[in-house]
Amino acid sequence: MxxxxxxxxxxxxxxxxxxxxxxxxxxxxxxxxxxxxxxxxxxxxxxxxxxxxxxxxxxxxxxxxxxxxxxxxxxxxxxxxxxxxxxxxxxxxxxxxxxxxxxxxxxxxxxxxxxxxxxxxxxxxxxxxxxxxxxxxxxxxxxxxxxxxxxxxxxxTIADYPAVFGFLGRLLHREKRTAPLIQYAEKTLRDTDALQAALSDTERIPVYYAEGADGLRTDCSASLHAELIPFCGGKNVHICESGDSFGMSKVSAEQVVQYDPRVILARESAFYKTVYTDPRWQNIRAVRDRQVFQIPRAPFDWFDRPPSFMRLLGARWLMNRLWPEKYPVDMIQETRTFYQLFLNTPLDRKAAAEILHL
Structure with a gap:
């Protein structure tokens, strides 16, 4: 040049x-x-x-x-x-x-x-x-x-939702809109508090949070991404401090076998569709007892990624999954109520059942 x-x-x-x-x-x-x-x-x-x-x-x-x-x-x-x-x-x-x-x-x-x-x-x-x-x-x-x-x-934390809705209501001049959202959030927190108070540490159900298409990524017990497990009366089997805010730690199938959780929460449908036939998972109690649940994800994930307000509905879903006798709710109707309130979206029972993977 x-x-x-x-x-x-x-x-x-x-x-x-x-x-x-x-x-x-x-x-x-x-x-x-x-x-x-x-x-x-x-x-x-x-x-x-x-x-x-x-x-x-x-x-x-x-x-x-x-x-x-x-x-x-x-x-x-x-x-x-x-x-x-x-x-x-x-x-x-x-x-x-x-x-x-x-x-x-x-x-x-x-x-x-x-x-x-x-x-x-x-x-x-x-x-x-x-x-x-x-x-x-x-x-x-x-x-x-x-x-x-x-x-x-x-x-x-999920406990911050009432305050965040209140702050945004004042900031955006939407106090009338946020009032029922705050009420729903506060009721959810009261329900989780009541359930936790009724359980001893030994009664809490061991839960494995399966992420990734093979189910071999998860989040630590101290992670925001797995916060709903202890909130809803479970005990995260992957006990550790979070290395970073992203999470999704890699684990081995042998490690999950050793954890032997009573319940597995499946984030990806690809994993959920194969977990009952994959030989690596057959000796795990949750699989033997058919206690693997696919987390609803529409329109946003109910459990994590992103950790959104949908976790308020996710908490009710998880309490019902872990403790159906202690928390007996009609999750189809609960889903319809939540979608109308938070998303301004009417659902019939069939659509709600599909979201719940029922």
């Missing part, structure tokens, strides 16, 4: 950089100017944040927050973290199904598409990271120059 060509290339690159920075600055200024009619709130991390009085669009950097906004005010969602799966699309409005996929900070090294985020220009950005201060700092460092108000929510 000659001297003139090198200089020409440098000029073009420099011009593109300046243009990109100018566009970024212009967008940031627009975002700041939109706060002219704004007020100061205290977010769930105790931070003072200036937000518009009327919030018209919201982006969450990870699926748990996106799911919360979907339940409270789906019309305010500015974008999605990932392309919806077929079982999710079935229960989403056409508007939400066709929102731009911005991405986010979740999983293994994922990041949002900042160009798409700047195009969408949400009024606020919700941030949630489970006990991961390093990732949260990285998010703040990336978003701060863009000028968007960043609001932290706290969902470290």
């Amino acid at each position: 000659g001297h003139f060509q090198k200089m020409s290339l440098f000029v073009r690159q420099r011009s593109a950089t300046i243009t990109g920075l100018a566009a970024l600055l212009f967008t940031a200024l627009l975002s700041l100017s939109s706060l002219a009619d704004a007020g100061e709130i205290t977010d769930m991390a105790g931070r003072k944040v200036t937000v518009p009085d009327e919030i018209r669009s919201v982006y969450s950097v990870s699926p748990p927050g996106t799911c919360m906004v979907y339940a409270v005010a789906p019309e305010l969602l500015a974008g999605l973290n990932y392309a919806p799966r077929p079982e999710e699309r079935k229960y989403m409005s056409a508007r939400v199904r066709h929102l731009p996929v911005i991405g986010g900070w979740f999983g293994q090294g994922r990041m949002p598409n900042l160009e798409t985020l700047l195009q969408v220009r949400p009024d606020i950005i919700l941030v949630w990271q489970w006990k991961d201060s390093a990732t949260t700092q990285k998010i703040e460092q990336t978003l701060k120059p863009l000028g968007f108000p960043v609001v932290h929510i706290r969902i470290d």
Whole structure:
């Protein structure tokens, strides 16, 4: 490459950089100017944040927050973290199904598409990271120059759902909408508390959470991803501290045989369809007793990934699976009630049974 060509290339690159920075600055200024009619709130991390009085669009950097906004005010969602799966699309409005996929900070090294985020220009950005201060700092460092108000929510445990719904109701002026959601969440927590109080440690049922197509990935007993097991009167057989927030530890079939759980929760249908015929699993008590249950996943997983508000229904489902005599509920009717309340989706009994894999 000659001297003139090198200089020409440098000029073009420099011009593109300046243009990109100018566009970024212009967008940031627009975002700041939109706060002219704004007020100061205290977010769930105790931070003072200036937000518009009327919030018209919201982006969450990870699926748990996106799911919360979907339940409270789906019309305010500015974008999605990932392309919806077929079982999710079935229960989403056409508007939400066709929102731009911005991405986010979740999983293994994922990041949002900042160009798409700047195009969408949400009024606020919700941030949630489970006990991961390093990732949260990285998010703040990336978003701060863009000028968007960043609001932290706290969902470290299922017990936080009433407070999160209450906070979002006030923030988004949807208190009437969130009131029955809070009531449902509080009732679920009372039910789990009552069940746990009635059990001794020796009565708790050993449970293995089977992830992956072969069922040989799982999450530690201390992990958010397996939180429903102890909440619902079970005992996670994979006892350990979480190495990271992603989880999905690899285990061997021999290790699961040694655990000998009384119940197996299957996340993937591929595993569930083969577990009763795969010779590696035949000596496990849960398989012999046909106590392998496939976790419902529509429209979002009821148990995990993402750990969303669907876990409120998942808790009732798991209590009924583990303790049908202590927690006798009509899960078909319970599913219909929940979908109408949280998703504005009517279900007949047949559709609810299909979701429950009955």
